[in-house]
Amino acid sequence: MQHRYLPMTENDKQAMLEAIGVSSVDELFSDIPEKVRFKGEYNIKPAKSETSLMKELAKLAGRNADLKTNASFLGAGVYDHYIPVIVDHVLSRSEFYTAYTPYQPEISQGELQAIFEFQTMICELTGMDVANSSMYDGGTALAEAAMLSAGHTKRSTIIVSNAVHPEARDVLKTYAKGQHLRVVEAPVKDGITDAEALKNLMNDDVAAVIIQYPNFFGRIEPLKDFEEMIHQYKALFVASSNPLSLGILTPPGKFGADIVVGDAQPFGIPTAFGGPHCGYFAVTNKLMRKVPGRLVGQTKDEQGRRGFVLTLQAREQHIRRDKATSNICSNQALNALAASVAMTALGKSGVREMAAANIQKAHYSKSAFKQAGFEIVNEGPSFNEFIIKLKKPVKEVNRKLLEKGIIGGYDLGRDYPELYNHMLIAVTEQRTKEEIDTFVKEVGDLHE
Numbered sequence: 001m002q003h004r005y006l007p008m009t010e011n012d013k014q015a016m017l018e019a020i021g022v023s024s025v026d027e028l029f030s031d032i033p034e035k036v037r038f039k040g041e042y043n044i045k046p047a048k049s050e051t052s053l054m055k056e057l058a059k060l061a062g063r064n065a066d067l068k069t070n071a072s073f074l075g076a077g078v079y080d081h082y083i084p085v086i087v088d089h090v091l092s093r094s095e096f097y098t099a100y101t102p103y104q105p106e107i108s109q110g111e112l113q114a115i116f117e118f119q120t121m122i123c124e125l126t127g128m129d130v131a132n133s134s135m136y137d138g139g140t141a142l143a144e145a146a147m148l149s150a151g152h153t154k155r156s157t158i159i160v161s162n163a164v165h166p167e168a169r170d171v172l173k174t175y176a177k178g179q180h181l182r183v184v185e186a187p188v189k190d191g192i193t194d195a196e197a198l199k200n201l202m203n204d205d206v207a208a209v210i211i212q213y214p215n216f217f218g219r220i221e222p223l224k225d226f227e228e229m230i231h232q233y234k235a236l237f238v239a240s241s242n243p244l245s246l247g248i249l250t251p252p253g254k255f256g257a258d259i260v261v262g263d264a265q266p267f268g269i270p271t272a273f274g275g276p277h278c279g280y281f282a283v284t285n286k287l288m289r290k291v292p293g294r295l296v297g298q299t300k301d302e303q304g305r306r307g308f309v310l311t312l313q314a315r316e317q318h319i320r321r322d323k324a325t326s327n328i329c330s331n332q333a334l335n336a337l338a339a340s341v342a343m344t345a346l347g348k349s350g351v352r353e354m355a356a357a358n359i360q361k362a363h364y365s366k367s368a369f370k371q372a373g374f375e376i377v378n379e380g381p382s383f384n385e386f387i388i389k390l391k392k393p394v395k396e397v398n399r400k401l402l403e404k405g406i407i408g409g410y411d412l413g414r415d416y417p418e419l420y421n422h423m424l425i426a427v428t429e430q431r432t433k434e435e436i437d438t439f440v441k442e443v444g445d446l447h448e
Helices: 010-020 050-061 085-091 109-126 138-153 166-178 195-201 223-232 285-290 333-371 394-403 433-447
Strands: 157-161 182-186 206-213 236-241 259-263 279-283 296-300 306-310 375-377 385-389 422-426
Touching: 085 333, 109 279, 109 296, 109 306, 109 333, 138 157, 138 166, 138 206, 138 236, 138 259, 138 279, 138 285, 157 166, 157 195, 166 182, 182 195, 195 223, 206 223, 223 236, 279 285, 333 375, 333 385, 333 433, 394 422, 394 433
Parallel strands: 157 182, 157 206, 206 236, 236 259
Antiparallel strands: 259 279, 296 306, 375 385, 385 422
16 A cells, blocks of 8 residues: 555455445445536645655645744633643543543543543632533633523513624524524623613613623723622523632622633644633522533442532423423533643642733733833733723724734734724733733834
């Protein structure tokens, strides 16, 4: 054989044709009329040797702007954070990366315990009673929270802040269309959700109000101000949170949130072109039996030894799909493991220090931009993101920055027309003082 990865030899192919009683591939497809068969050549490059192919692919990959050779100030939901070396080491164990659905606890204790630890740490971060074994990503977790709220309250209106991630709002609207729910967006004032406008939107048909904390603009929403207003109408309070920020911010559970969701990407999961990720989903005890996806519980075996099992799963999610509160029956086990290992390696003090470094470095960057003459838009308490106003299109500035080995911030004009020429900048603990100073100088030079 010329290549190592061909699925079969010519002898294999002939043996299969003989087994089904035909002499050739043409005979196998003889029922397909000649006039609809493709007779030409495919518009693809000719096959190459393995060595030549590897060189070409390496050359193509080298054109990507990776985070090893570029300083990234791009966030907007996916962040460049420190990943402890032990994360890849644990994930590379075949027991984990080949693991499938742990329905048989007697052979899945390692996988189940890892998920249980993930659930426990998410509860500690969010201040909630119960967390599931993970969701596909933060966007689907948020939409599932809205669906749970509508089912629990028997209401059909979902209010979502305009400061919630635009992509998450799009996912929510897609889910809502299928469930015949109405999505209303609450306006933003000075970079945070407008409390007065939200109050005017509240009524007895509101199932849930969704607030992001910190929000899409990096600002820290005053959750305490919203809780009483939301619960006054017996709606559910849903907070979407960056889990790393909860290492230093007061968790949403302390503000009376009913559901807390988010993306665990900041813990041990690389940016990887935007995915795959790992959503988390945490609730109060009263909503425990309505949680989508999986829950791992702790139990004892016949000898009284501690063990772990899947528990509290609604049968409808597998069989009676038309009656299901959710059709998500799976989870991101490998990414949840990555998050668990990262949180364990960092420890409580490490998570807090890492979160504090994000705040401090973002504050330093903000001050540096101010001194350079830039306008900081919607100033106020923030985590690791803030907005600056440019004189030129963000796309143009970012193209020039990339030539200097810098990945610039997010172009807010893509989602908010009123914020054309506004850049959302993310500064994580990975950025050095030198990188920040260089970034400010380069943006300043391009700004003139």
